[in-house]
Amino acid sequence: MSHALHKPELVCPAGNLPSLKAAVDAGGDVVYLGFRNASNARNFEGLNFSAKEAQQGIEYAHRYGVKVYVAVNTSPRPGQEKAWTSSVDLAAQLGADAVILSDMAVLDYAKTRHPSLRRHLSVQASACNYESLEFYRREFGIVRAVLPRVLTLDDIRALTGRTEVEIEIFASGGLCVMAEGRCWLSSFVTGDSPNMQGVCSPAHAVRFEEQGETLDVRLDGVLINRFAPNEAAAYPTLCKGCFEAAGKRGHVMEEPYSLTVLEMLPGIMQAGISALKIEGRQRTKHYVKEVVSVMRAAVDACAAAPQSYRTQAAWLERMNAVSEGGARTAGAYVDEWR
Amino acid sequence: MKQHIKLSVGPVLFGWPEARVRDLYLRLAGDSDADILYLGEVVCAKRMVTGVEPTVRLADELKDSGKEIVLSTLALPCSEYELQAVRDLVAAAGERQLAIEANDMAAVSIASAAGVTFVAGPHLNVYTPYALQRLSELGAVRVVPPLELPPHDIPSVAAQAGVEVEYFAHGKLPLTFSARCYSARARGLSKHACHHTCFMDPDGIEMRSLDHQDFATVNGIQIMSHRQFTVLDHVQELSQLGVGVLRISPQHERMTELVRRFRAVADGMQDGREALISLGDGSSLEQQFCNGYYHDRQGRVWIENR
Numbered sequence: 001m002s003h004a005l006h007k008p009e010l011v012c013p014a015g016n017l018p019s020l021k022a023a024v025d026a027g028g029d030v031v032y033l034g035f036r037n038a039s040n041a042r043n044f045e046g047l048n049f050s051a052k053e054a055q056q057g058i059e060y061a062h063r064y065g066v067k068v069y070v071a072v073n074t075s076p077r078p079g080q081e082k083a084w085t086s087s088v089d090l091a092a093q094l095g096a097d098a099v100i101l102s103d104m105a106v107l108d109y110a111k112t113r114h115p116s117l118r119r120h121l122s123v124q125a126s127a128c129n130y131e132s133l134e135f136y137r138r139e140f141g142i143v144r145a146v147l148p149r150v151l152t153l154d155d156i157r158a159l160t161g162r163t164e165v166e167i168e169i170f171a172s173g174g175l176c177v178m179a180e181g182r183c184w185l186s187s188f189v190t191g192d193s194p195n196m197q198g199v200c201s202p203a204h205a206v207r208f209e210e211q212g213e214t215l216d217v218r219l220d221g222v223l224i225n226r227f228a229p230n231e232a233a234a235y236p237t238l239c240k241g242c243f244e245a246a247g248k249r250g251h252v253m254e255e256p257y258s259l260t261v262l263e264m265l266p267g268i269m270q271a272g273i274s275a276l277k278i279e280g281r282q283r284t285k286h287y288v289k290e291v292v293s294v295m296r297a298a299v300d301a302c303a304a305a306p307q308s309y310r311t312q313a314a315w316l317e318r319m320n321a322v323s324e325g326g327a328r329t330a331g332a333y334v335d336e337w338r
Numbered sequence: 339m340k341q342h343i344k345l346s347v348g349p350v351l352f353g354w355p356e357a358r359v360r361d362l363y364l365r366l367a368g369d370s371d372a373d374i375l376y377l378g379e380v381v382c383a384k385r386m387v388t389g390v391e392p393t394v395r396l397a398d399e400l401k402d403s404g405k406e407i408v409l410s411t412l413a414l415p416c417s418e419y420e421l422q423a424v425r426d427l428v429a430a431a432g433e434r435q436l437a438i439e440a441n442d443m444a445a446v447s448i449a450s451a452a453g454v455t456f457v458a459g460p461h462l463n464v465y466t467p468y469a470l471q472r473l474s475e476l477g478a479v480r481v482v483p484p485l486e487l488p489p490h491d492i493p494s495v496a497a498q499a500g501v502e503v504e505y506f507a508h509g510k511l512p513l514t515f516s517a518r519c520y521s522a523r524a525r526g527l528s529k530h531a532c533h534h535t536c537f538m539d540p541d542g543i544e545m546r547s548l549d550h551q552d553f554a555t556v557n558g559i560q561i562m563s564h565r566q567f568t569v570l571d572h573v574q575e576l577s578q579l580g581v582g583v584l585r586i587s588p589q590h591e592r593m594t595e596l597v598r599r600f601r602a603v604a605d606g607m608q609d610g611r612e613a614l615i616s617l618g619d620g621s622s623l624e625q626q627f628c629n630g631y632y633h634d635r636q637g638r639v640w641i642e643n644r
Contacts, residue, residue, distance in 0.1 A: 150416055184484070189636060244550075246556075335530055
């Protein structure tokens with residue numbers, strides 16, 4: 001299936017007000033954020049927005065013509081629904097341009113109470129085919145979905161032709177190697193999970209232990225990596241850890257690489273994709289500024305002249321300077337990765 | 339009054355040759371202790387060398403066994419081929435008046451449209467009473483909640499929705515799915531040219547931490563716990579909570595004995611802890627099993643009962 005060239009909007013992370021301003025100033029089309037509780041999948045210490053901060057952030061973004069999406073994308077435990085529904089109410093009240101939701105209860109609440117507020121399906125809902133997307137569209141009126149990182153670009157191109165739902169894909173940042181929303185590795189090891197507490201491999205469970213010449217990294221007591229002196233240590237996410245399997249030691253699941261689609265932008269723009277999401281609400285405003293600036297330049301360059309588009313060395317240098325692990329991968333978007 | 343708790347055997351999650359799968363279910367069909375048998379490939383479409391046909395054929399063979407037969411669908415249907423496998427299974431279930439186990443919203447959508455009843459499998463994100471209510475309206479008759487969800491608040495919620503609760507009660511915990519095949523990766527292969535390497539491992543490949551502690555199991559595109567999760571010593575509590583079915587997830591050895599032990603404990607003929615000790619290898623339960631999710635804790639840990 002062929003698609004006309006489509007310039008996707010750039011959806012940028014904001015873990016706090018300075019990062020939100022950095023994303024707006026660096027040329028983001030959209031900023032996404034969450035409130036300071038377990039109602040969103042980046043419920044990290046010292047991160048996210050109070051009602052007042054969100055109001056200031058939305059005012060700032062709207063002043064520059066930038067949209068704001070609010071993520072309320074975890075599942076409440078029975079009896080705790082209020083924190084989730086009030087987050088949706090607050091997003092509507094503050095003039096957010098969309099809410100990003102995963103749980104059916106929250107989707108239904110938003111549809112019923114705030115029918116004119118755009119509903120996006122979060123990656124945490126793990127909808128990876130057009131049957132699922134159309135299901136959520138029919139049942140809950142979603143207009144967009146963020147895809148889990150399990151499809152190749154060819155799969156995505158086939159999918160966009162089969163659904164009315166706008167498609168947003170991850171373009172940059174930390175790489176979830178599992179189908180988001182269907183991964184219990186974090187709760188298996190630490191007791192806290194993305195779906196329920198909004199965290200993966202939470203900081204409170206991380207311990208660094210010097211053992212003579214080596215540095216051990218433990219997650220709630222489980223050894224997930226061991227570094228030699230001077231070896232660069234990225235944030236210890238469980239699935240990027242080192243283990244032993246089939247007689248070999250190494251990154252059984254994935255290396256600590258970051259995702260980037262810079263090399264694939266022309267293909268992405270012909271795949272009917274509506275938006276590119278930059279991961280990293282937990283990162284610094286400097287990170288946000290650098291990555292958004294590079295992605296802005298790259299998307300503009302590709303849209304202006306897709307035939308002659310080339311990834312510029314300067315972009316990669318800027319990305320590498322701020323990326324964890326320093327290395328890059330296109331992840332599941334290319335078949336060989338699988 | 340306490341109900342008679344039923345026992346199910348879940349779908350085989352490992353890469354087993356068709357003959358091994360068939361052998362297990364024929365043995366279980368001849369054994370009176372399992373009430374429900376789930377058939378079908380959940381993990382990887384590449385294992386379905388001849389599509390859904392072996393699953394449907396086995397279902398037909400088991401038709402007169404007196405067991406409830408449920409056809410389980412793929413958890414991560416991404417390609418058109420995989421979606422078609424879901425449609426084929428739903429169609430086969432419809433023709434035979436069987437239920438399916440829906441492990442993706444695509445299966446919910448397809449089954450609901452075809453009027454085929456379904457079990458909401460553990461790989462749907464069903465965490466809230468509302469979600470269960472909505473699935474019930476769409477044709478769900480039973481739910482296997484996400485494994486990380488503690489059981490204590492589920493049954494009352496499910497009863498309101500008119501849906502039976504099935505609790506994952508024994509087996510390696512299926513923790514996650516990926517686009518990548520970790521069995522192939524562990525052997526220096528890719529998913530594209532995997533040579534069905536997972537068929538070499540009837541209980542998966544063990545993954546240990548660098549300090550040699552047991553940790554996880556590699557099973558194709560899935561990562562599982564290394565230890566077997568079990569609630570064999572909590573069967574009476576689960577029964578009192580209103581859980582209707584206990585699921586035993588297939589392993590390649592001692593399945594009929596495992597099912598028999600669960601039946602004996604559920605019927606009050608044997609103490610759960612004693613039954614567990616008799617199933618074990620002689621080392622402490624703490625070293626062999628995990629049950630943290632039952633206690634709203636880390637899934638990998640063992641919390642001693644009493």
